[in-house]
Amino acid sequence: MTATLTDTAPPSTAELLTGVLLGPDFRREHGFWQRLISTEPFRRPAGGTPGERLEVAYERLRILNRSLDNGARLAADLRALSALHAWLGPVDPALTTVAGIHYNLFLGSLLDHDAAGRRDLSDHLSMRRIGTFLCTEVAHGNNAAAMETTATYDRARDGFVLHTPNAGAQKFMPNTSPAGGAKSGLVAARLLADGSDHGVRLFLVRLTDDVRELPGVRVRRLPARMGSPVDHCLTSFDRLFVARDALLGDDQGDGPRGEFRTEPGDRRRRFLTAIGRVTPGRIALSACAAGSARATLAVAVRYGGHRLIPGSRGTRPVPVNAHRTHHGPLASAMATVFAMSLLHRRAHDRWEACTGEADRAEAVRLVDVSKAWITWRAREVIVQSRERCGAQALLENNGMTELVTGVEGAITAEGDNIALYTKAAADMLFATATATATATATATATASGEDRSEDAESGDLDDPRFLGRLLAAVEDIWFTRARARALRAPDADALGRWNAAAGPALRGVDAYAYREAAEAYADARRALPDGEARDRVGELERLFAVEWVARNSGDLLAAGFLSPAQVESLAETTEELIAAVAAHAPQLADAFALPAELLADWPIAGADYADAYDDPGAPWHTGPADAR
Structure with missing residues (x-):
């Protein structure tokens, strides 16, 4: 008997769009977390004090841990850690914070x-x-490399004495209180032995039991932080002795008992090794910000579709989304959210694929810049989505307020965004000269009408390839300005040279992020089959690029990359793309694959949102039937 193949239905448009956002293997990578947040323990609780909400977060952490087959496997799987952050972030920012610290950093x-x-x-x-x-x-x-907490080797006891020498050396903001149960911590401290400084190392330390801090450890709660109620603390040590095996990586270059060898360059290498989990943490935070932005935008799109307002001149009511003033910002936000999700995947893929020091340096730069760019864009999208939902979105039960404040924590955590941009700017300032010269030449030829044989549609604002060259040109313009300003400053004044270049260099880093996101868009579109999903992604891709080009049109015009007629047409092109994206906004929001249970916990996400405010004791329920 001959076996026959079973026909498999091709993926739907929604599935293809979800694959664009979350990756082609999204069911395997994200399915567990989608199902987890749909279960009762993770449904949104009603109100509660900050202390009660913190208790819920730690209880959920334990439920999550019991749901895993192996916590160590999760800690070793950056794909799973990113998915955890993407799905738990919109549900419970406090849980996401303590879970990320426990599984990734610890x-x-x-x-x-x-x-x-x-x-x-x-x-x-x-x-x-x-x-x-x-x-x-x-x-x-x-x-962090300048930290002052010390771990002094005690030869007699073959261990270390942890000590905080002054107020400035207190550990800042770790969740070290007994809330949630007994805590252990990895403490970064400067290893001192026989009068030598062997650099910053990590030490495993028991901090508290279920009730209080342990002897030698002092923990004080910090003032309440806006947003999620994590137990952020100040932590210090009073000559706390820990055994030799508390030192992590004791077999990496150190000798037998009491012998610590530190060669030139070892201190920096060991410090970077000690904080090596920060880079995966930035990838996870990017996923969290993108997931939170997707959730708030989906709610705003749904609310705008069922919030009715009177039509003009007595016509029947229409959804508020019917108005350009309402759906325009949401269409732009949709293009940005897809860009955020695609850039996160691009940075993650490059980090996992890097080999060798040069590849790794470039991958780390993209991860760092992406974390900053994505969290900044997430703040813009979340605030815009909140505003489009009016006063109801200010109420905690509608899910947005905690995400508005929560994204502020992501902007600062795992390295302040401006510090990440500054490092990238310093690294790229002169390194980009050769690479961007090619992009500049290409863009110049295109704008002047040369080399039309390569691309018959060159110079067309509807052509993503032309838009891509414009985005590369914006990056080159800002770094060229930065280099020129740096070279005009006195050689002996290093700070003056940096200050002269910093402004345009940071603009160059921002342009680099936009270019990388646009290239991720192009890759995603090309990977799709011809059809509706590819059309939707193409519209989003062009809107994202055109809005960025419009913001830089003066510089592009002055540099000869755009003609006056093209600058004039940018506004009309933008409006056409906004209309195209807005027409499919509900379908695009459905591609976020948010569980129905999550949306059900946010009243304004449903068409019957007004029922959440019903009053069983009100006269329309209790009065005479003929009066109702």
């Missing part, structure tokens, strides 16, 4: 430093002890 660092598996992690895998990470100090912020 467990992930332990696993990275113990490849042989000699350390017993059972307390942390079972969550008998919750893990946290203590790196940043009050006085040092982003300059």
Whole structure:
């Protein structure tokens, strides 16, 4: 008997669009988390004090941990960690924060430093002890390499004495209180032995039991932070002794008992190794910001579709989304949200694929810039979505207020955004000269009408390839200005040279992020089959690029990359693309694949949102039937 193949239905437009956002393997990578947040323990609780909400977050953390087959496997799987952040972020920002710290910064660092598996992690895998990470100090912020907490080797006891020498050296903002249960932490401290400084290393330290901090540890709650109610604290150490095996990576270049070898360059290498989980953390935070932006935008689109307002001159009511003043900002936000999601995947893929130091440096730069760009854009999208929903979106039960404030934490966490942009700007300032010269030449030829044989539609604002060259030209313009300004400053004044270049260089980094996002759009569109999904992505791609070109049209015109007629047509092109995207906004929002249970917990996401305000004791329920 001959076997026959079973026909498989081709993916729907919605499935193709979800694949664009979340990746072609989205069911495997994201399905577990979609199902988890649909279960009762993760449904949105009604109100509660900050303390009660924090208790819920830690209880959910334990439920999550029991749902895993292996917590160590999650900690080692950056795809799963990113998906965790993307789906838990819109549900419970506090849970997302403590889960990211426990699985990525704490467990992930332990696993990275113990490849042989000699350390017993059972307390942390079972969550008998919750893990946290203590790196940043009050006085040092982003300059963690200057930290002052010390771990002095005690030869007699073959261990280390952890000490906080002054107020500025207190560890700042780790979740080290006993809230949620006993805590352990990885403490970054400067290893001192025999009068030598061996650089910043990590030490595994028990911080609290279920009730209070342990001897030698001082924990004080910080003032309430806006947004999610995480137990952020100041933590210090008073000559706390820890055994030799508290030191992570003790077999990496150190000798036998009491011998610590530090060669030139070792201190920086070991510091970067100690905070190595920060880069995966930035990838996860990007996923969280993108997921939160998708959720708020989906709610805004749904609300705008069923919020009716009177039509003009007595015509029947129409959805508020029918008005350009309402759907225009949401269409632009939709193009941005797709760009955020695509840039996150692009940075993640490049990080996983990098080989060698040069590849890794470029991948880290893209991860860093993407984290900053995505979280900044998420703030814009979330605030715009909130505003489009009016006063109801200011109420906690409608899910947006916590995300409005939560994204502020993501902007600062794992490296302040401006610091990440500044580092990228310094690295790219002169390195881009050769690379962008090619892009400039190409864009110049296109704008002047030369080399038309390569692309018959060159110079057309409907052509993504032309738009892509314009985005590359914007990046080149700003870095060219930055280099020129730096070269005009005195050579002996390093700070003056940087200050002269910093403004345009940061604009260049922003343009780099837009270009990378546009290239991710192009890759996604080309990967789709001809049809509706490809058309939708193409419209979003062009709207995203045209709006950025419009913001830089003066510079592009002055540099000869755009003609006056093209600049004049930008406004009309933008309006046409906004209309095209707005017409399909509900379908695009459905591609976010948000579980029905999540949306049901936010009243304004449903057509019957007014029922959430019904009053059973009101006269329309209790009065005589003929009066109702």
